[in-house]
Amino acid sequence: MSDYNFAYLDEQTKRMIRRAILKGLAIPGYQVPFASREMPMPYGWGTGGVQVSAATLTPDDTLKVIDQGADDTTNAVSIRKFFERTAGVETTEVTAKASVIQTRHRIPEAALNEDQILVYQVPIPEPLRFLEPRETETRKMHALEEYGLMHVKLYEDISQHGDIATSYAYPVKVEDRYVMDPSPIPKFDNPKLEMAAIQLFGAGREQRIYALPPYTKVVSLDFEDFPFVASKADHPCDLCAAEDSYLDEVILDDAGNRMFVCSDTDYCRSRRAEGHVGRLGEQEGAAA
Amino acid sequence: MYVAVKGGERAIDNAHAWLAEERRGDTSVAELSIAQIREQMSLAVNRVMAEGSLYDPDLAALAIKQSRGDLIEAIFLIRAYRTTLPRFGYSEPVDTGAMACDRRISATFKDAPGGQVLGPTFDYTHRLLDFKLAADGEVAEAPTAEPRTEETPHILEFLQGENIIEQEPELDDEPGDLTREPISFPAGRAVRLQSLSRGDEGFILGMAYSTQRGYARNHAFVGELRIGKVPVEMEIPELGFAIEIGEVELTECETVNQFKGSKTVPPQFTRGYGLVFGQSERKSIAMALVDRALRWEELGEDNLGAAAQDEEFVLSHSDNIQATGFLEHIKLPHYVDFQSELELVRKLRREAQELAEDMAAREAAE
Numbered sequence: 001m002s003d004y005n006f007a008y009l010d011e012q013t014k015r016m017i018r019r020a021i022l023k024g025l026a027i028p029g030y031q032v033p034f035a036s037r038e039m040p041m042p043y044g045w046g047t048g049g050v051q052v053s054a055a056t057l058t059p060d061d062t063l064k065v066i067d068q069g070a071d072d073t074t075n076a077v078s079i080r081k082f083f084e085r086t087a088g089v090e091t092t093e094v095t096a097k098a099s100v101i102q103t104r105h106r107i108p109e110a111a112l113n114e115d116q117i118l119v120y121q122v123p124i125p126e127p128l129r130f131l132e133p134r135e136t137e138t139r140k141m142h143a144l145e146e147y148g149l150m151h152v153k154l155y156e157d158i159s160q161h162g163d164i165a166t167s168y169a170y171p172v173k174v175e176d177r178y179v180m181d182p183s184p185i186p187k188f189d190n191p192k193l194e195m196a197a198i199q200l201f202g203a204g205r206e207q208r209i210y211a212l213p214p215y216t217k218v219v220s221l222d223f224e225d226f227p228f229v230a231s232k233a234d235h236p237c238d239l240c241a242a243e244d245s246y247l248d249e250v251i252l253d254d255a256g257n258r259m260f261v262c263s264d265t266d267y268c269r270s271r272r273a274e275g276h277v278g279r280l281g282e283q284e285g286a287a288a
Numbered sequence: 289m290y291v292a293v294k295g296g297e298r299a300i301d302n303a304h305a306w307l308a309e310e311r312r313g314d315t316s317v318a319e320l321s322i323a324q325i326r327e328q329m330s331l332a333v334n335r336v337m338a339e340g341s342l343y344d345p346d347l348a349a350l351a352i353k354q355s356r357g358d359l360i361e362a363i364f365l366i367r368a369y370r371t372t373l374p375r376f377g378y379s380e381p382v383d384t385g386a387m388a389c390d391r392r393i394s395a396t397f398k399d400a401p402g403g404q405v406l407g408p409t410f411d412y413t414h415r416l417l418d419f420k421l422a423a424d425g426e427v428a429e430a431p432t433a434e435p436r437t438e439e440t441p442h443i444l445e446f447l448q449g450e451n452i453i454e455q456e457p458e459l460d461d462e463p464g465d466l467t468r469e470p471i472s473f474p475a476g477r478a479v480r481l482q483s484l485s486r487g488d489e490g491f492i493l494g495m496a497y498s499t500q501r502g503y504a505r506n507h508a509f510v511g512e513l514r515i516g517k518v519p520v521e522m523e524i525p526e527l528g529f530a531i532e533i534g535e536v537e538l539t540e541c542e543t544v545n546q547f548k549g550s551k552t553v554p555p556q557f558t559r560g561y562g563l564v565f566g567q568s569e570r571k572s573i574a575m576a577l578v579d580r581a582l583r584w585e586e587l588g589e590d591n592l593g594a595a596a597q598d599e600e601f602v603l604s605h606s607d608n609i610q611a612t613g614f615l616e617h618i619k620l621p622h623y624v625d626f627q628s629e630l631e632l633v634r635k636l637r638r639e640a641q642e643l644a645e646d647m648a649a650r651e652a653a654e
Contacts, residue, residue, distance in 0.1 A: 004372065033470035038371040042364070043613030045620065068624045075620050077296040105624045123617070134600055136473050161636050162643075167628035186628040205610050207470040233631055248623050249630065263624055 007054035007087040013037055017055035017209070021200055024211035029174030030142070031125050031208040039204065046079055046104060047204030049121035053083065053102045056117055056200065062090045064098035069106035069246065069263035076104070095266050105168075107189040109245045109267040112197035114214060120183045122203035125210060127171045127181040147179050150221065158226055167231075173219045180210065180218075188232045188246045193218040235260040240271035241278040311356045325349035334537075334566025335359055339608065340366030341467070341486045343536045343565055360488075360608050367609055371467070380521040380530050384540045384563070385442055388435070389516040391567075394443045396509050396544055402440035407515060409569075443512040444542050444559065453544065453557040454587075473600045480582055480603065484575045485564055487606030495596045495606075496574035499581045504594035506580045507546035508560060515539045515567050539564050541572040545580050550588035558587060578602060 005011065020034035039047040057063065063083055067076035071093040079102060080091050092098050095108045104121040112118060128138040131149045141147070150171060157165040164170075170187035174180050182193055183201060193199070199212040212218060222228035233247045238259040245267055247260040259280055262268035272281065312319065326333055326349040336348040340363045348366060355361035391407025394400055447453040463478035466486075471479065484492060499505055517537050521530040541562040549555035560580030562572035581596040595601055605611060 008372075010372070010374070033472065035468050035470050038367040038609065040368040042616060043610045044615075044617030045613060047613075068621045072296045073621050074296045074300060077300060081297070104620075105622070123614070135604075136600060162639050163632070163636060165632065165636070167632040168625040184622075184625050186624055188628070205614055231628075231631060231635075233627065246624070247627070249627055263627075 004086050006059070007057050007083065007089075008040075009037065009051065009054045013051075014055040017051055020209040021052065021055065021211060024200070024209050025198070025213050027178075028212050028216045029172075029178030029180040029210060031203075031210045033207055034209050036204045036207040041078070041082070043205035044123060045075060046102070046121040048202030048206075048209070049102050049104070049119050049204075050079060050082070050202075051204055052200045052202035052209060053100060053119045054087070056100055056119065057083070057087055057089055059087070059089065061099045062092050062097055063087075064092050064095060064101045064266075065103075066101065066106060066108070066264075066266075067104040068248070069108070069267075070265040072265065093266050094270075095264075105184050105186075106246070106263060107185055107192045107195075109242075109262070109264045110270075111192075112195055114196045116197040118195075118197050118199045120185075120199065120201045122181070122183045122201045122206075122208070124169075125181055125201065125203040125206050125208040127169075127179050142178060145177070147173075150179060154221060154223070158223075164222070164226065170228075171221050173221060174212065175217050176219075179221070182218075186232070186246055187220065187228070188230045190218075190220045190228070191230050233260050236278060237262045237268060237271075238278040239281040240268045240276045241281070242267070242271055242276070311354070320353055322346055322349045322353060325352050331567060332357075332359060332362075334568050335489060335571075336362045336366055338565040338568050338571065339363045339486050339488065340370065342366050342370040360612050364609050364612070377522060379533070380523065382518045382520060382536070382538070384514065384518055384538065385440070387440065387514055387516040387518045387538070387540070389440050389514050391515040392440060392512070393514075394510070394512045396511050397443060397446075400443050400446065402438065403436070405436075408567075440514070442542065444544065447511075447544065447557060451556075454553075454559060456559065471603065473603075474585075475599060475603060477579075477583070477586075480599065481561065481563070481575075481579060483603045483606060484562075484578055487575075488608035488611070489568070489571045489574070491606050491608070491611075492574040492578055493570060495581075495602060496577035498594065499577055499596045504581050504584070504592045504597045506558075506560070506577065508543040508577050508580060509545070510573060511542045511544040511559075513539070513541045513569065513573065515569070537566050539566065539568045539572040541569075541576045543573075543576040543580060547587070552588040558583070 017034060020032045023032045024030065036048065036051060039050055041047060041050065053063070063080065065071065065076045065080040067073040070076065083089055084091055095101065095110045099115060100117045100119060101108065102119040102121070107118070126135070126138050128141055128150065131153055132138050132141070141149070154164050157163065166187070168186045169181055169184040170190055172180050172182055172190060172193060182190060193212065194215065194217065196214050198214060201210045220228040233249060235247060236243045237245060237247060239261050242262055245262045245264055248263045250259050250261060252259055326345050329349070329352065332352055333345050333348045336351055336359055337343050337345065340348065347369065348362065351362035351365040352359070354365060389405060391409060392402060392405045394404065444453060448455065464476065466479055466482045471483070475483070515537070517535045519532045519535045522533050523530040543560040545558045545560060547556060547558045558580065560576035562575030562579065564572045564575065578596055581594070582599050582602065584591060584597050591597060
């Protein structure tokens with residue numbers, strides 16, 4: 001792979017992507033069109049995130065890649081390997097050690113700091129897409145700040161189901177201006193969108209980049225009498241006993257027994273290293 | 289104790305090793321060479337070049353070999369390779385009027401200057417399996433003749449002389465580049481044609497077919513279909529003039545479409561246009577039909593609400609690399625989103641049940 005430029009993309013392309021990122025940071029929540037390139041992995045598999053990471057990485061960076069909160073899911077492994085080969089940057093699984101974190105579907109549990117960049121892979125950047133499929137219409141709606149349709153949708157959910165029937169990719173309003181899709185993170189993660197790190201969102205197939213500068217105001221859409229609730233499974237982690245982390249449900253046997261474990265594998269690992277033990281966990285180092 | 293599944297990296301490496309073995313198949317059967325694929329699977333090679341947007345028969349053949357004959361996968365390999373190539377510049381527009389035609393037919397005129405040339409076509413073959421090919425592939429030499437020396441002008445030019453077909457005004461506008469600028473709508477005809485030319489053959493065919501069956505029917509005749517090689521010229525800044533840098537095989541289809549006239553345009557014939565790398569007849573005809581359907585607005589026709597008239601719909605869904613990537617991404621882990629849905633549905637069901645019990649209790653009390 002040494003025939004390829006640092007982080008695969010050529011410098012002109014990276015410059016074009018950086019311009020889109022800067023524009024995105026200047027207009028938080030606005031979707032900036034960019035000339036997305038064909039990458040050597042399929043559209044829908046993180047090409048937007050990969051291009052943003054490629055344009056963001058410097059040789060001194062330390063990269064972490066997670067999918068569903070975990071470092072060892074197959075696509076996270078594949079993307080990490082891609083950057084190891086094409087950029088030769090250091091990689092880590094430790095959230096605190098990473099300067100750039102590419103993620104799909106989760107925000108790490110540990111708070112990020114001002115020296116970190118979180119890059120999201122985004123499938124459908126347009127929060128209004130499933131209310132109005134036409135890009136020509138939705139761009140107008142954003143320009144005119146015409147978000148009534150979204151509120152009607154949320155209202156209809158409540159009248160039909162008694163609840164807002166959106167549990168992930170829950171829409172937010174950024175700095176009182178743009179309605180934004182936070183990518184398919186569970187709504188549990190929404191409150192974390194106000195953070196110290198820079199957040200960049202890349203949608204390759206849809207050719208859009210958007211961004212949240214540090215400490216940007218991000219409000220999950222709701223109603224006064226139906227306030228937003230960041231929910232998760234009502235259990236502690238069965239391995240590390242964490243009460244505050246998002247949990248995956250794992251089926252253990254044919255009898256349908258379940259366990260709940262942190263989706264953020266690094267968070268779970270670090271808690272166990274500190275001696276926390278869950279219902280099905282064992283004292284670190286006690287077992288072979 | 290529960291241990292989370294680890295070892296994704298080894299699983300991936302092993303899967304790829306197995307894939308390589310499967311690709312090769314039974315090693316007692318001779319391996320395919322790139323040259324064999326290029327020469328004997330040439331229409332597959334053409335499709336990969338057309339939808340991969342890269343004219344290189346050897347690389348296309350390699351991609352077909354590597355992808356085990358999955359043409360969309362091969363197109364993907366070519367696209368991913370192509371995007372890494374530096375751009376030296378843009379060629380001069382190719383002159384398809386100067387094409388050395390292997391095939392040239394018109395469905396609108398019985399004869400025309402340049403003649404009807406059937407060329408190497410499946411048309412009029414009886415689709416009977418040729419079991420002789422299973423035994424040996426030797427073929428008798430085809431009869432040959434001297435190539436025609438006279439010009440082969442575009443047939444639609446004759447209609448133009450009579451001023452009975454729409455004039456395509458010559459423009460010096462620089463056409464957009466789909467691969468360098470994000471697409472926006474309305475895209476304009478040049479970008480539209482670029483997009484259709486690299487669009488999925490099956491999708492374009494389906495769209496075109498839908499117009500023939502009445503969803504924005506546009507009464508197309510194949511005014512001309514020609515296949516052959518054209519020289520590619522490029523202006524070299526240091527020289528100050530254009531030189532020939534190679535040649536490409538193209539299929540060009542021009543349709544003549546019936547047209548009654550509209551509020552803005554007098555009655556005349558209109559055009560649809562298809563141009564595709566290689567011998568790609570089906571694709572170029574389909575492209576011309578879809579091009580014509582998409583032109584409803586500029587010709588002042590009614591929007592019939594047909595899918596093939598909807599530029600945003602057609603262009604957003606014609607690229608098979610985008611489509612297949614997004615379709616297949618649902619194989620990726622979605623534990624986190626699914627978990628949140630699981631909890632939501634459980635909660636809604638709990639609430640619905642509580643409500644039902646509540647109602648039942650109230651009814652019993654009454």
